[in-house]
Amino acid sequence: xxxxxxxLDRDDLLKAYRIMRTIREFEERLxxxxxxxxxxxxxxxxxxxxxxxAGIMMHLxxxxxxxxxxxxxxxxxxxxxxxxxxxxxxxxxxxGACRGKGGSMHIADLSKGMMGANGILGAGAPLACGxxxxxxxxxxxxxxxxxxxxxxxxxxxxxESLNLAAVWNLPAIFVVENNGYAESTARDxxxxxxxxxxxASGFGLPGVTVDGTDFFAVYEAAGEIIRRARExxxxxxxxxxxxxxxxxxxxxxxxxxxxxxxEAIRASRDCIKIFAERVIEAGVISRAELExxxxxxxxxxEDAVRAAKSAPLPAPAELLTDVYVAY
Amino acid sequence: xxxxxxxxxxxxxxLDLEMTRDPSVIVMGEDIVGGTGSPGEDDAWGGVLGxxxxxxxxxxxxxxxxxxxxxxxxxxxxGAATCGLRPVAELMFIDFMGVCFDQIFxxxxxxxxxxxxxxxxxxxxxxxxxAGFRAAAQxxxxxTPIFTHIPGVKVVCPSNAYDAKGLLIQSIRDNDPVIFCEHxxxxxxxxxxxxxxxxxxxxxxxxxxDGGDVTIVSYGLTVHRAMxxxxxLAKDKVEAEVIDLRTLSPIDWDTVIDSVERTGRLVVVDEAxxxxxxxxxxxxxxxxxxxxxxxxxxxxVTAPHVPVPFSPVLEDLYxxxxxxxxxxxxxxxxxxxxxxxxxAA
Numbered sequence: 001x002x003x004x005x006x007x008l009d010r011d012d013l014l015k016a017y018r019i020m021r022t023i024r025e026f027e028e029r030l031x032x033x034x035x036x037x038x039x040x041x042x043x044x045x046x047x048x049x050x051x052x053x054a055g056i057m058m059h060l061x062x063x064x065x066x067x068x069x070x071x072x073x074x075x076x077x078x079x080x081x082x083x084x085x086x087x088x089x090x091x092x093x094x095x096g097a098c099r100g101k102g103g104s105m106h107i108a109d110l111s112k113g114m115m116g117a118n119g120i121l122g123a124g125a126p127l128a129c130g131x132x133x134x135x136x137x138x139x140x141x142x143x144x145x146x147x148x149x150x151x152x153x154x155x156x157x158x159x160e161s162l163n164l165a166a167v168w169n170l171p172a173i174f175v176v177e178n179n180g181y182a183e184s185t186a187r188d189x190x191x192x193x194x195x196x197x198x199x200a201s202g203f204g205l206p207g208v209t210v211d212g213t214d215f216f217a218v219y220e221a222a223g224e225i226i227r228r229a230r231e232x233x234x235x236x237x238x239x240x241x242x243x244x245x246x247x248x249x250x251x252x253x254x255x256x257x258x259x260x261x262x263e264a265i266r267a268s269r270d271c272i273k274i275f276a277e278r279v280i281e282a283g284v285i286s287r288a289e290l291e292x293x294x295x296x297x298x299x300x301x302e303d304a305v306r307a308a309k310s311a312p313l314p315a316p317a318e319l320l321t322d323v324y325v326a327y
Numbered sequence: 328x329x330x331x332x333x334x335x336x337x338x339x340x341x342l343d344l345e346m347t348r349d350p351s352v353i354v355m356g357e358d359i360v361g362g363t364g365s366p367g368e369d370d371a372w373g374g375v376l377g378x379x380x381x382x383x384x385x386x387x388x389x390x391x392x393x394x395x396x397x398x399x400x401x402x403x404x405x406g407a408a409t410c411g412l413r414p415v416a417e418l419m420f421i422d423f424m425g426v427c428f429d430q431i432f433x434x435x436x437x438x439x440x441x442x443x444x445x446x447x448x449x450x451x452x453x454x455x456x457x458a459g460f461r462a463a464a465q466x467x468x469x470x471t472p473i474f475t476h477i478p479g480v481k482v483v484c485p486s487n488a489y490d491a492k493g494l495l496i497q498s499i500r501d502n503d504p505v506i507f508c509e510h511x512x513x514x515x516x517x518x519x520x521x522x523x524x525x526x527x528x529x530x531x532x533x534x535x536x537d538g539g540d541v542t543i544v545s546y547g548l549t550v551h552r553a554m555x556x557x558x559x560l561a562k563d564k565v566e567a568e569v570i571d572l573r574t575l576s577p578i579d580w581d582t583v584i585d586s587v588e589r590t591g592r593l594v595v596v597d598e599a600x601x602x603x604x605x606x607x608x609x610x611x612x613x614x615x616x617x618x619x620x621x622x623x624x625x626x627x628v629t630a631p632h633v634p635v636p637f638s639p640v641l642e643d644l645y646x647x648x649x650x651x652x653x654x655x656x657x658x659x660x661x662x663x664x665x666x667x668x669x670x671a672a
Contacts, residue, residue, distance in 0.1 A: 099443030130406020322444030
């Protein structure tokens, strides 16, 4: 067997690949089924950004908590939320992760440390500070991680959270997933600084920028930041520069993008292809092993869609339940 | 054993008792310790009006000053609540809700429903409400109706020290988000309060005065104005029943309806603005559910539809007063078509 040059053992490499592949297939399938009119509401796809979710979440346990974004499917899958429950939720079924009452933008599983996708940009940052505070008060070594896009990085809630985390020395990590677009508006137009490291240092936080299409770069940077936070070293910001394969939401004609842009990034900046080529080239994982995972993931997604479509819709009485614990 | 203490002391005592009882209770807010990081005294303020004074010495770092950054720390309190703590966050003045409202109404209020019943968010947001402090338009509002409109949050507004202690203890133990409204002009008001711990259940109004002629419903500071009005009416042989709602969400409809069914007349007093207020809410509910019992149109006595003014002479006109409440009660007693002025004369 070839010597493994990667910071993960074979099992973890396969696990990381499976996470990324699952996210990709999940999103590609939603793209197709949404176009058919099978799925109600708004859907924002994470395809192209998988290395960020996987590279970070590989370091986390259930007592580490994440606050996600409107583009949250990838974070959910990487944090261990059940794919069947997610698909059923997106189809508005009673078997969904939120019993059909949340939908794509609100998938949560607190038992897995997933505090929720969030329809309000930047709103997860204070919540992640709260998770980090709870971990600090309890002394359980947990961390709270907030994901925002480059768009939400301009929100006051996010910027205030950077300061609060620094002032309270919280085990909080702020991940800016910079896919170049705040909805349709260019990141470089809407954010006045060139690097988020400058933003972080303005708030007294260390910041790291990585190529978010390189799983290993994300994994190593996140590992260092998370280790430091667990040891009481305080918060940090991680900027993952990445690409978005689809529009802001499904149905977005993306006329604001350059001609050929998506084809080009799919060809040269596909984080899953990049990962696969590296592990195969290093002789640590064979193409056959990855293809076997591809097949299993396809079956999983197919089964999740089939189960979601045949799952019961919420009963009318569900309209009025679970507003309060007691009222 | 009961002693006379102020509402401010009662709130302090409730926080102290719950922090002692339950290590998951933490308290945070701007200047609630006061002086953190400053060269002078520790615990210098104990809250901007001294409500949390002395708690830091006893409970240490479980009482946390925050930066002036309401979105971040109210959100952090909410996030920590979903992770098993029971945070009490002080929003100082409820007028500051504008800068952190997303965390309250889009986050805390919706988690349980939006996540299919899988979340609990046991957070308490304490905030000062109300006019009369010469604090002008941005530090004096009674914004209770904005919160009662939102499913998923509970809204509490005590009128006295006894209720404040029992309701705050209940709020901290409650598993839903609670907006706990403290009228700043009631902080100094004393009444008998037991030294031991007790909880007052939500949704139970307090009938402060029995009477068969007219029902007066209120909450917070104006409960006291309603009681003054009732005394004035009694001199005219009009017996008013005065109901203190105590909690606005949930609200004790049964006690209101029972009373109106006996008196046939209703005056609702609310320090909030008239439109979409607690007053209009109670009036509508009674109109829908006890119309047959009503002998006269429901009267609302509220603040006017204007911001809170600064000049004391104007601010005193702004807050519903006893004379206006008594006049409203007399209007319900006037024969149909009779001018209220002639009754008053």
